Amino acid sequence: xxxxxxxxxxxxxxxxxxxxxxxxxxxxxxxxxxxxxxxxxxxxxxxxxxxxxxxxxxxxxxxxxxxxxxxxxxxxxxxxxxxxxxxxxxxxxxxxxxxxxxxxxxxxxxxxxxxxxxxxxxxxxxxxxxxxxxxxxxxxxxxxxxxxxxxxxxxxxxxxxxxxxxxxxxxxxxxxxxxxxxxxxxxxxxxxxxxxxxxxxxxxxxxxxxxxxxxxxxxxxxxxxxxxxxxxxxxxxxxxxxxxxxxxxxxxxxxxxxxxxxxxxxxxxxxxxxxxxxxxxxxxxxxxxxxxxxxxxxxxxxxxxxxxxxxxxxxxxxxxxxxxxxxxxxxxxxxxxxxxxxxxxxxxxxxxxxxxxxxxxxxxxxxxxxxxxxxxxxxxxxxxxxxxxxxxxxxxxxxxxxxxxxxxxxxxxxxxxxxxxxxxxxxxxxxxxxxxxxxxxxxxxxxxxxxxxxxxxxxxxxxxxxxxxxxxxxxxxxxxxxxxxxxxxxxx
Numbered sequence: 001x002x003x004x005x006x007x008x009x010x011x012x013x014x015x016x017x018x019x020x021x022x023x024x025x026x027x028x029x030x031x032x033x034x035x036x037x038x039x040x041x042x043x044x045x046x047x048x049x050x051x052x053x054x055x056x057x058x059x060x061x062x063x064x065x066x067x068x069x070x071x072x073x074x075x076x077x078x079x080x081x082x083x084x085x086x087x088x089x090x091x092x093x094x095x096x097x098x099x100x101x102x103x104x105x106x107x108x109x110x111x112x113x114x115x116x117x118x119x120x121x122x123x124x125x126x127x128x129x130x131x132x133x134x135x136x137x138x139x140x141x142x143x144x145x146x147x148x149x150x151x152x153x154x155x156x157x158x159x160x161x162x163x164x165x166x167x168x169x170x171x172x173x174x175x176x177x178x179x180x181x182x183x184x185x186x187x188x189x190x191x192x193x194x195x196x197x198x199x200x201x202x203x204x205x206x207x208x209x210x211x212x213x214x215x216x217x218x219x220x221x222x223x224x225x226x227x228x229x230x231x232x233x234x235x236x237x238x239x240x241x242x243x244x245x246x247x248x249x250x251x252x253x254x255x256x257x258x259x260x261x262x263x264x265x266x267x268x269x270x271x272x273x274x275x276x277x278x279x280x281x282x283x284x285x286x287x288x289x290x291x292x293x294x295x296x297x298x299x300x301x302x303x304x305x306x307x308x309x310x311x312x313x314x315x316x317x318x319x320x321x322x323x324x325x326x327x328x329x330x331x332x333x334x335x336x337x338x339x340x341x342x343x344x345x346x347x348x349x350x351x352x353x354x355x356x357x358x359x360x361x362x363x364x365x366x367x368x369x370x371x372x373x374x375x376x377x378x379x380x381x382x383x384x385x386x387x388x389x390x391x392x393x394x395x396x397x398x399x400x401x402x403x404x405x406x407x408x409x410x411x412x413x414x415x416x417x418x419x420x421x422x423x424x425x426x427x428x429x430x431x432x433x434x435x436x437x438x439x440x441x442x443x444x445x446x447x448x449x450x451x452x453x454x455x456x457x458x459x460x461x462x463x464x465x466x467x468x469x470x471x472x473x474x475x476x477x478x479x480x481x482x483x484x485x486x487x488x489x490x491x492x
């Protein structure tokens with residue numbers, strides 16, 4: 001049986017590589033870890049340059065790994081219709097359990113193990129290696145006055161310390177990624193058994209207590225030893241094993257009926273061809289329904305609120321809540337567009353008398369109907385938790401709407417109907433990261449000016465003008481995306 005498991009795991013790994021190589025051209029996909037490494041290195045050096053301690057930067061790496069693990073599972077949990085709770089036709093090898101005498105639960109366990117290993121190498125490892133310059137500086141390497149290189153007395157011991165520091169950070173980050181992924185996979189599994197919400201809450205509380213007892217929670221906040229990382233990884237394996245035991249592979253969700261109110265909505269918004277309502281109907285029929293964008297924005301709000309203390313540690317002042325949350329919550333535009341396209345494909349419309357630019361226009365209108373209100377609802381909660389001035393609240397709301405339009409435009413322009421797949425394309429992923437940084441970084445820096453007493457008289461007008469320019473750029477990109485992807489579809 002062990003030899004069969006090894007063969008299946010190797011086959012799943014090859015399938016994963018071939019899938020991404022076919023989508024992104026093999027060699028180009030192989031450069032993705034280099035893109036992540038570059039972002040991690042430059043980000044760490046930039047934070048260190050403004051006085052951020054290495055321990056704080058490493059805490060951020062661990063936090064990102066945990067959140068990425070939660071997202072890896074949450075994407076399947078909230079958007080389960082596309083993959084039938086993650087475990088259906090996502091993998092051709094995985095689907096062979098329908099026709100071959102292979103144990104489905106065992107195959108699912110191997111699939112999850114492959115996924116964890118894949119992301120640990122492709123994403124988490126380059127994130128950890130990006131901290132090597134900081135570890136080298138702590139070990140004695142660096143520049144001294146006069147520009148000459150500083151070399152520690154024992155180069156071998158210093159290099160070993162750098163490797164040990166990066167290696168420990170990688171183990172910690174992998175453990176937290178696996179734990180986050182296991183938690184959301186467990187949530188998927190419990191849904192197949194019809195466990196009531198109170199049971200899910202009780203289970204979450206028990207897991208939180210176990211995470212604290214094993215040191216996994218403290219690992220995310222303050223780091224730890226190799227033993228603590230191993231304990232967190234063991235907890236992740238325990239949760240994943242429990243999820244596989246609980247999961248019902250024969251589960252099929254009950255069919256859903258559309259609500260008549262969507263037909264009335266089509267009349268009110270002038271949706272003559274029904275494309276906007278189709279997008280909303282697809283979303284409402286999926287697991288989570290029209291609440292999915294709200295849930296995504298809420299998760300982002302919880303994450304940002306939890307990291308606010310880390311931000312204050314880095315810059316020593318608290319940002320203006322309106323400007324800060326307005327800029328960050330606009331990133332929910334990406335996940336909202338993902339939900340609007342998760343059960344849709346351009347090929348669906350190629351056999352219909354519908355122009356593809358009209359399809360993209362409908363997605364744009366659907367985003368305005370569900371995406372902007374979802375982000376604003378999370379923003380309202382943020383202001384209740386962190387009260388601010390009327391001016392800051394209004395400016396934050398303006399930036400939220402403008403930046404949401406911008407990120408939607410960037411996403412649809414770069415990704416077309418496949419926002420998840422383009423994250424694995426190094427060129428488009430790098431372009432998306434640069435586009436995000438171009439808007440979010442100045443907005444976040446500006447949110448710290450009031451507390452620092454550094455607001456010039458022209459700043460409010462500049463902030464409003466900047467928001468208008470950002471929103472206009474997003475609308476322009478979104479409008480241009482339709483013809484762009486229609487041309488690509490015709491050329492294919």
